[in-house]
Every structure is written in C-alpha cells, then in structure tokens.
Amino acid sequence: MEFNYNLPVNILFGCDKINELGRETAKYGKKALIVTGKRSSKESGLLEKSVELLANEGIDGVIFNEVTRNPLVSTVHQGAEIAKKENCDVVVALGGGSIMDAAKAIALIAENGGDAVEYMYGRKSSDKALPLVLVPTTCGTGSEGNCYAVLTDGETGDKKSIRSAAIYGKVSIVDPKLMMTMPKRVRAAVIFDALAHSMEAYVTKKRTPMSDAYAAYAMKLIADNGVPAVEDETGDTVVWEKITLASTLAGMAIGASGCALPHAMEHPASGIKNIVHGEGLAALTPAIVEASWEGDPERYATISVLLGGNSALDCADRVRAFIKRIGLDRGLSELGIEESDIPWMAENAFKVSLGNIENHPVVFDKKALEEIYRKSM
Ligand SMILES: [Zn+2]
Incomplete structure (x- = not known):
C-alpha cells in the first residue's frame, strides 16, 4: 500500500462556530474581500452578522456579491480585480459550492494575475x-x-476544476446551523451532490485508505439522515450536524481520490x-451505476446495502429510490437538456474530464456515454 495525504486546512466544526469568523480571519489579514451571492446570505442575515464579526476584530470588509450558480471565469476575474484594487489581503467566502469555488479562484488570480482558464487546464500553476x-x-x-474550484468558461461551456494546493482554505468554519435556511429543493440537490461525491470516491481507481474511510462514513450518514434533513421543518440539530459532517467528509474524500x-458527465450538462x-x-447517476456495477461488484454491493439494498445488482434501484424519496426524480430533459445536446456533451466530457472518466471502474467510450445520456433523459 502506498499513498500521499496532506490536508492543510483547519476545519472548525460545530453549531454557532460562525462566531469565530472575526478571530480566525484576523490571523490572516486586515481587509477582507467577502465573496457571496446576491441574495441568500443577505436574506438569512449571515452577511450582516459576518461584517460585524469582522469589524469587531478590526477587519474591513469589501463585499463582492456577483457570484452565481456554476460560477463563470469572467466573474472570478472581476472579483480578483476588486480584491487588487481594494488591497484586500484575505478572502472570506460565505455561501455554497459556487461561492466557495469562485472565492478560491479569486484568491489565486488576485495573487498571481493571469487568466483562470490557464489554471483550469493546468497550463499555469x-x-x-x-x-x-x-x-x-x-x-x-x-x-x-x-x-x-470548479469554474465554467462562458466562452466554451467548459466546466472544469482548478486543482491547486494554494487554494485550500486556511480555515473552514463549518456550522451546521447555517445549513438550516436552505429551501427544500436546494437541500435535496446538495445532499445528492454529497452522496455522489462519496459514492464516486468509493469506487474510483485512485481511492486511498483515507478516501475510503471518509466516503464510507459519509455514505452511511447520508443514507440515514438525507431524507430527514430534506423533510426537516423544526431545525433538528442532530440531523443537520450529521448531514453537514457527511458533506465535508465527502468533499475530503474526493480531494484524496478524485471523482x-x-x-x-454532469459537468458538460451544467x-x-x-x-x-x-x-x-441525480438524473445521471442511476444509469451510470446500472452500466458500471459489474466493474466493481463488491464496492457497488456495499453502496447498495448502505442504501437499504442487498447486492450490487440492485444498487441502481436503491439509488433511484433514494432520489425519489428526496424528490429529485427528474430526467435530464426536464432539466432543460435536449436530445441534440448529447453529442456535444459526450465530446465535452472527454475534452474536459478525461481524468475522471479514466478514474471510473469501467472506462466507457464516447458512444457508450451518449447511450447513458439518452437513458438519463
Ligand atoms: Zn459535485
């Protein structure tokens, strides 16, 4: 056995840990670019609270709230410009994956200049x-x-991640209470993303003992708490702690193993x-499991059992059943994908994500990918 493992981020986990924001940020700078979206952090009061927590420690906050879903390279460049112009010396991300990923890329470009696309394709580091x-x-x-940091190049439609040790958080403040304001449909989507991360990490060729441990535990936490979290009306702290932990662990798992x-196949669609x-x-995973389980029956059997099934044979059905229970059972066509998009998506998956295609237990060709897209419509 052989592996490398280095995770240089201080993770502060727990309810009300947000109150540490000012003290933690003060260790790294005096002027923060606060990266967030237009609405949710404002509506939940988190933005105002964060500005105050920072101010209490003498940190000025410059708000950059232009980040949208599937963040664009152009938005990153815009944010980096502002960080430079305002002489920000630390970047604070308040939000979901799009926001954190944009903030990571902004921190990289603000420091080094240049075009984020060059970092996405590894031509620059x-x-x-x-x-x-x-x-x-x-x-x-x-x-x-x-x-x-996953970004989308608006000019080509390429959605691809920057992978760089420079963009680990110095500190990540993971406060389960901050998750409780998500609308139901958002909850279901993010919880399925976390399940996908852990399932994928678990079957990859590049898995390590670390990714295995994180992924297996994350899958169990999501299998047991995913539906209660989506349905929660009262702010059940225990459920949100578990599902939040699962999401962080699943993110650490793919950090160690890749996807x-x-x-x-999803990145070309979004x-x-x-x-x-x-x-x-959620639209794609069942058909992919159906086509793949024979490539690693033991691993797919473990996933199936965690989701209430019996063997690798019924893994796809168990995933489908979970998706139905969290209300995400919609095909790609309902999400806006057309039959005519399929050849481009299959082509683009190979262009953008060859590493992840080759990391899968079964390596399919372009025709097979088109078939899976069709079955997922
Ligand atoms: Zn994901």
Whole structure:
C-alpha cells in the first residue's frame, strides 16, 4: 500500500462556530474581500452578522456579491480585480459550492494575475494565493475540505476544476446551523451532490485508505439522515450536524481520490445549460451505476446495502429510490437538456474530464456515454 495525504486546512466544526469568523480571519489579514451571492446570505442575515464579526476584530470588509450558480471565469476575474484594487489581503467566502469555488479562484488570480482558464487546464500553476476563510452555507460540495474550484468558461461551456494546493482554505468554519435556511429543493440537490461525491470516491481507481474511510462514513450518514434533513421543518440539530459532517467528509474524500464518471458527465450538462449540479447528478447517476456495477461488484454491493439494498445488482434501484424519496426524480430533459445536446456533451466530457472518466471502474467510450445520456433523459 502506498499513498500521499496532506490536508492543510483547519476545519472548525460545530453549531454557532460562525462566531469565530472575526478571530480566525484576523490571523490572516486586515481587509477582507467577502465573496457571496446576491441574495441568500443577505436574506438569512449571515452577511450582516459576518461584517460585524469582522469589524469587531478590526477587519474591513469589501463585499463582492456577483457570484452565481456554476460560477463563470469572467466573474472570478472581476472579483480578483476588486480584491487588487481594494488591497484586500484575505478572502472570506460565505455561501455554497459556487461561492466557495469562485472565492478560491479569486484568491489565486488576485495573487498571481493571469487568466483562470490557464489554471483550469493546468497550463499555469502557482503555490501562492490570498489566504482563504471558507464558510459553507450548503452541505453538498465539500469545497471547504479540498483544493478544488470548479469554474465554467462562458466562452466554451467548459466546466472544469482548478486543482491547486494554494487554494485550500486556511480555515473552514463549518456550522451546521447555517445549513438550516436552505429551501427544500436546494437541500435535496446538495445532499445528492454529497452522496455522489462519496459514492464516486468509493469506487474510483485512485481511492486511498483515507478516501475510503471518509466516503464510507459519509455514505452511511447520508443514507440515514438525507431524507430527514430534506423533510426537516423544526431545525433538528442532530440531523443537520450529521448531514453537514457527511458533506465535508465527502468533499475530503474526493480531494484524496478524485471523482468518477457521474461528475465527468454532469459537468458538460451544467456547463451547457446552467442546470443545478446536484439535480444533474441525480438524473445521471442511476444509469451510470446500472452500466458500471459489474466493474466493481463488491464496492457497488456495499453502496447498495448502505442504501437499504442487498447486492450490487440492485444498487441502481436503491439509488433511484433514494432520489425519489428526496424528490429529485427528474430526467435530464426536464432539466432543460435536449436530445441534440448529447453529442456535444459526450465530446465535452472527454475534452474536459478525461481524468475522471479514466478514474471510473469501467472506462466507457464516447458512444457508450451518449447511450447513458439518452437513458438519463
Ligand atoms: Zn459535485
């Protein structure tokens, strides 16, 4: 056995840990670019509270609230410009995966300049970025526990991650209470994203003992708490702690192992039609499991059993049943994908995510990918 493992992020986990934001950020800077979205952190009061927590420690906050779903390279460049112009020395992300990923890329470009696309394709790299403080408000991406930043190039539709040790958070403040304000449909999508991360990490060729441990535990937590979290009306702290932990662990798992075919096939779909990442994964994963379980029957059997099944044979059905219970049972066509998009998506998956395609237990060709897209419509 042989593996490398290095996870240089201080994870502060627990209810009300948000109150540490000012003290933690003060270790890294005096002027923070606060990266967030237009609405949710404002409506929940988190933005105002964060500005206050920072101010209490003498930190000025410059708000950049232009980040949208499937964040664009152009938005990253815009944010980096502002960080430079305002002389920000630390970047604070308040939001879900899109926001954290944009913040990570902004921290990289603000420090090094240049075009984020060059970093996406690994043509440029750097070991420096502005220090990052990550505060997730959705429990899906797990970006707080890895060094990935997924961006979309608006010009080509390519959706691809920057992977750089420079963009680990210095600190990630993971507060389960911040997840409780998510609307139901958002909850279902992010929880399925976390399940996909853990399932994919678990079957990848590049899995390690660390990714196995994180992924197996994350899957169990999601299998047991995913439906209660989606249905929760009263702010059940115990459920949200478990589902939030699962999401962070799943993000750490893919950080150690990489993703597999579902992410390789979903990114072209959300790249071309701006669909919700977790919903795209829910549309695609059952057909992918159906086509793949024979490549690693033992692993797919474990996943199936965690989801209430018996063997690898019924794994796809168990995944389908879970998706139905959280209300995400919609095909790609309902999400806005058309039959005519399929050849481009299959082509683009190979262009953008060859690594994840090859990391899957069965390596399919372009024709087979088109077939899976068709079955997922
Ligand atoms: Zn994902």
